[in-house]
Amino acid sequence: MKALTELTFDNRFAQLGDTFSSAVIPQPLHNPRLVVVSQSAMALLDLHPDQAETNLFTELFAGQKIWSDAEPRAMVYSGHQFGHYNPQLGDGRGLLLGEVVNSRGEHWDLHLKGAGSTPYSRMGDGRAVLRSSIREFLASEALHALGIPSSRALCVTLGDNPVYRETEERAAMLLRLAPSHIRFGHFEFFYYTNQSDALRQLVDFTLDNCYPECRSEPEPEHALFRNVLERTAELIAGWQAYGFCHGVMNTDNMSILGITFDFGPYAFLDDYDARHVCNHSDHEGRYAFHRQPAIAHWNLACLAQALTPFVSVDNLKQELAQFMPRFQSHYLKLMRARLGWAGTQPEDEGLLEQLLQAMQTSACDYNQTLRALAEDDPGVRDRFIDRQAMDNWLILHRQRQTLDPSALAQRQSCNPLYILRNYLAQQAISAAEQGDFGPVQRLHEVLQRPCQEQADASQFAAPPPDWGKHLEISCSS
Ligand code: AMP
Ligand code: MG
Secondary structure (H helix, E strand, O other): OOOOOOOOOOOHHHHHHOOOEEEOOOOOOOOEEEEEEEEHHHHOOOOOOHHHOHHHHHHHHHOOOOOOOOOEEEEEEOOEOOOEEEEOOOOOOEEEEEEEEOOOOOOEEEEEEOOOOOOOOOOOOOEEEEEHHHHHHHHHHHHHHHHEEEEEEEEEEEEEEEEEEEEEEEEEEEEEEEOOOOEHHHHHHHHHOOOHHHHHHHHHHHHOOHHHHHOOOEEEEEHHHHHHHHHHHHHHHHHHHEEEEEEOOOHOOOOOOOOOOOOOOOEEEEEEEOOOOOOOOOOOOOOOOOHHHHHHHHHHHHHHHHOOOOOOOHHHHHHHHHHHHHHHHHHHHHHHHHHOOOOOOOOOOHHHHHHHHHHHHHOOEEEHHHHHHOOOOOHHHHHHHOOHHHHHHHHHHHHEOOOOHHHHHHHHHHHHOOOHHHHHOOOHHHHHHOOOOOHHHHHHHHOOOOOOOOOOOOOHOOOOOOOOOOOOEEOOO
């Protein structure tokens, strides 16, 4: 266990200098309170849960105090937003406090979101509100618990500082952890501003610190792109398999590590709807659920463009052509596990497609229906409008299932009973806004073991009530 003040910092990104980031001091929250903390994220920093009870913990993560070895920096990047290039973005409401090295030698970026204005804040105030901080906290930790790669969240703090959105709200901060905060948009920024030396430095930094295994390849930069593409394919497969809609898949929100990053108006599907658009501001449905694989491919093409100084266009195109097959292979693997299908059969894709079509037509709750199938619930046919067609499908499905005794437990272990539904998040947020943090903490706790039935948790397994089905979540966070 480490004392809070004794974290070991090794600020590699800060050492790249002012071309890559600007020194900024966090603007503290007034009268800060700790809203929720993740014990498993604390362990990544070698911290013990009891340490979250101290005033010092809250002060550090509300920007009131700062480690002497931290070097807070705002990173510069750009990116394609909704298909259009935005030449100047950057950390407008968050700071990279520094990089902590834990006892296993892992580097973890400490990023304080909502830390006040920076040179990249444009018209914004640099603040984050409580609701969006809680939403990011819950989603990061819930995705991680589902085995889907994500940035992590250590804690949320809340202050008295007023923040003006549609109404007056309170400022909050989220402490985000990730092995790196480099985005596709970092490469685009240096490529489109013709800073070739800086782009070279960024590629070297990424190779050395995020993909050291690529250094021994004949063409390390080519290997870097192939590896980013592979991880991204695996990530999107996880999203599609568990019904996660990111909502703002701009290239500045795409992590070079292939982890879920920068949460906005995300949603886990309630009823299965392939065309679901969770971002109220996405009028054209660019980031609809079923478009996520194609958008990831498009975003990778933006990254490929920025890597053309190092990798031949032919090689980049060849790699890009692999994206959909790689995605599909990861996706089918996950869905076979969820359905308990043994081995692989040529008819699997078609059989899965029939199930999804039937869920779409019958507006079945996505994760509940899969859990019911996993548990061989005899009532599952009644969830579908065309029960005769479902009976026929179930015969084929059962022929595909493994019969060994551990099969049921296997299927349960990858079919969540508890999902971070928008209405559950909304209930917890409403309580927190009234000063009661218990419901957020409880929801977080339940979502840490999403596939295991838990005592007194049946209300978290319920599908949404009517009011909770079509909540509109906007970008104003
Ligand atoms: P996001 O939608 O969170 O990915 O943000 C897109 C860009 O807008 C990033 O450069 C953010 O840093 C910036 N941004 C978002 N909200 C604010 C805010 N309240 N103040 C300053 N910058 C912001
Ligand atoms: Mg962003």
